[in-house]
Amino acid sequence: MTWGKVTTFVVLYLALCYLALASIGAPDQVSLLWPASGLALAFALRYGLIWCLPLAVALFLFHSLFEREPGLLTVVSIGANVGGLVAALLYLRWRGEERMLSIRGGFLLLQAAMLMSLVSGLVGIGGLGLIGDPAGNLFWPSVLQWALGDLLGIVCITPATLLALSRTRESVEAAAELDYAGARGKLLWLVLLTLSLLLIFMSGFGRSSYVLGLSVVPVALVVWSAIRLPPIWTAFGNAVTGLAIANMIGLGLSGFEPPTEMTDRLYLLVFLVLLALFPMILMASTHEIRKSSRQLFHRATTDIDTGLPNRTAFEVTARGLLDSTGAPWTLGYLDFDHFTLVNDTASHAAGDALIKAVASLLGTSLYPGDRVFRIGGDEFALLFQCQGREAELRAERVLRAVESFRTGWDGHILSTTASIGLATLKPGQGDYAQLLSQADAACFTAKELGGNRLCIADQNSAALQDRTDAMQWAVRIRQALNQNLFELHCQDIRTLGDGAGQGRHFEILLRLREPGSGRLLPPGLFIPAAERFQLGPKIDRHVIDLVLGWMEAHPAEARTVSACAINLSAGSMQDESFAPFLRERLSRSSFPAYKIIFEITETSAMHDLAHAQALIAELRRLGCRFALDDFGSGFCSFKYLQTLDVDIFKIDGGFVRDMQTSELSQSVIRAITEIAHVLKKTTVAEHCETEELGTQLRALGVDKVQGFGIHRPQPIDDYFAA
Known part of the structure; x- marks a missing residue:
């Protein structure tokens, strides 16, 4: 009063x-x-x-x-x-x-x-x-x-x-x-x-x-x-x-x-x-x-943790700008670099605290009229009320602010860096999905270049176009997994000389049935995108389910199999849950584990040698065998022969293709074969395209061959019917 x-x-x-x-x-x-x-x-x-x-x-x-x-x-x-x-x-x-x-x-x-x-x-x-x-x-x-x-x-x-x-x-x-x-x-x-x-x-x-x-x-x-x-x-x-x-x-x-x-x-x-x-x-x-x-609108368009407008609010704002008339804006797609390290080392609570702190920082780092939205876990969208060099300068200012930011949490000092992809938002031109895809692709390109930088979306950029194509393939792969569009093909692996006729030994090759056209797409088109977006483990499990399901449905054909080779991605080699999955799946399958050979590449094994050897040992206890694919292509192949306990060395096809014109290739094949026999391992030469190559490989001591000159891949039903 x-x-x-x-x-x-x-x-x-x-x-x-x-x-x-x-x-x-x-x-x-x-x-x-x-x-x-x-x-x-x-x-x-x-x-x-x-x-x-x-x-x-x-x-x-x-x-x-x-x-x-x-x-x-x-x-x-x-x-x-x-x-x-x-x-x-x-x-x-x-x-x-x-x-x-x-x-x-x-x-x-x-x-x-x-x-x-x-x-x-x-x-x-x-x-x-x-x-x-x-x-x-x-x-x-x-x-x-x-x-x-x-x-x-x-x-x-x-x-x-x-x-x-x-x-x-x-x-x-x-x-x-x-x-x-x-x-x-x-x-x-x-x-x-x-x-x-x-x-x-x-x-x-x-x-x-x-x-x-x-x-x-x-x-x-x-x-x-x-x-x-x-x-x-x-x-x-x-x-x-x-x-x-x-x-x-x-x-x-x-x-x-x-x-x-x-x-x-x-x-x-x-x-x-x-x-x-x-x-x-x-x-x-x-x-x-x-x-x-x-109140309902606010809750639907606001991120609870940071108080920033959320993805829904961003979409409404972006679509409104696209439908309006006026000067262009610039969309910045911001993503933290290696943010999982914070969650893994300090806890998810620490990660949440860092996100909240950086969200406040972003709000104070923008110019009047610019806006910030939280559109994902550690992903933010920035709308700069400018374009060109001015937008780049504002984005760089944001990056430097994030890089220099530090915050304390439970005795830890938390920090991070970010990558930003920029795309120009022109009113009346383009659509929301295309705009977001361009900015996201540019952000991913910036992260692949080392992070803590920005990348500008440019349709003529080869790297950005490659990223966009990979994103589209990732969507198609998920669709194929959900709709069961993958099909199994088999290619013979045949023994040279004595030992033939001991049962079918083949490699499972994957094909994707394209919706609409019905074309079969080879793995070279989609496997790189799968590995880039960590979809390899999902594909591996899907293939294992398909193979075991087919063998369980055809017991007579399954009895003729001596070895069924299945490729295993680098992601599955690092997946802690893969061994429990395989153990559970084999426990309810009539197909014996000893007939399964997992093919792993040298590069995937070298990524984490100790973890790879532990997985090999665990799956061996289930009865599975292993083959080292593309052997000889790396610089350290011979060094890790005793460390990696595999059963088969699959000689890289490049040496096989060049052996008729290169004495060096012949010497490498001979050396691999001799070392494999000393270690009591089997060798398989890939890309054997002619009978003449098969004769030369037999003379060099190679045990088995695989390639179009021996057998062209067939759908699994046709392969067993032949």
Whole structure:
């Protein structure tokens, strides 16, 4: 409570009291409404029970200024008004409702207003009867008239005053200005409301008995404001309309005749209360609906962890910019570099803390007008309100800010770097999916180049085009896995010389049936993309399921198999869950594990030699065998022969193709074969395209051969039917 607020309240209270007295046109009349009660309730709701003291002071000044002999009448008035106010505040505190701009809050406020009016009327009329005032002779009708006058004043004045005093800051829960009519709509409403009140005033000079019917015009405008305008406008319009009509009637203006009978006054007061109450109920209802809609929209478009707009909000914004006209923007696709290291070393909670901290940093690193969205786990979208070199400079500023940022968490100092892909957003050109794909591809290219840098999307860039093609293949691979579009082909691996006819030894080769055209696509088209996007383990498991499923469905053919070679990707070699998966799958299969040979490449094994050897040992215990594919192509092949416990060395096809023209290739093949035999391993020469090559390989001591000159791959059904 400050002296400024107290002075303002007292002045306004006295002004409203004077307005109520001015509406009395004859000595035997009483005021139809008491707007000062609404002012007192609004201030008390805003500032608390202590506001009963300024109310008592205002009432004392009122009776001192406007009554010739205040005396006991002042005491009765103060007791009635303060008593009613205290009763209303205690009731609201007991019910515990603070949201007055809602249906529940509005009805509680109405209940409190009715209680305040009734208590004030009982105390006031009862006090007047005790001091011998004639107004106390008709007790219950007088109490009802007092209460209805106070209630009308509260309905008209309290909402407008309360909203003016609250000065609530715009929040995400409140309805946005865009939900309401604009400046033109507000001005039009204000003009029409003024004209409607003037219409009532001017029409009354015709002495029509039905001029009160015109009150529906300003009331209809207040109802319109409840639907289309902010609450303060509705409350203001309702207050002005209520005061204007009540004073016209009280003063007998515009053809109105003030009611002289108690019954007429009560009927008129009930009518005016209902007339003023309906727009307030509608206002509370529409405001609550708008508020709920804004809350739902905010939750749907906001990331809970960081408070930033989420992917949905980004898509809406980006599509809106694409559909608009104006200057181009630049989309920046930001992704943290090696962020999994933070989760793995410090915990996922630490990773979440770092994301929140960097999200705040991004918001402060942007220029006015630029925007940031969180569109994934550690992925953010930046919209720069510029293009070209200026956008690059802003993106580089963001990268340097992220690089230099440090934050503490549970004794750790957390930091990271980021990569950004830039794509130009041109209004009216392109679409959302294409724009996001370009920026994402550019970001991935920046990460592949080492990270902590930016890359600009350029359709003519070979690296970016390669990335885009790989992304498209990744989508097609996932579709093929879901729709079972992969097919198995088999290629013979034949023994040279003695030992032939010991059963079928073949390698499983994968093909993808292209939807629509029905073409069979070779693995060279999709395996690189699968490895790039870590889809190798999924494909490996799918192939194993297909092979074992076919063998289980064809037991007679399965008995003719001596060795079935299946390629294993580098991802499966590092997958901790692969061995448990294979163990479980073999446990319910009729196809024996010893007939399965997993082919691994030298490069995939060298990636983590200890882990590769551990996996080989574990799968060997299940009965599986191993072949080292493309042997000899690496620099360290011979060094790891004893470390990697494999059964078969598959000699790289490059040496086989060159052996007729290169003595070096012949020497390498001979050396591999001799070392393999010393280690009691088997050798298989790949890419044997002619019978002549087969004869030469046999002379060099190679055990088995594989290639188009021996057997062309066939679908698995055809292979076993041959």
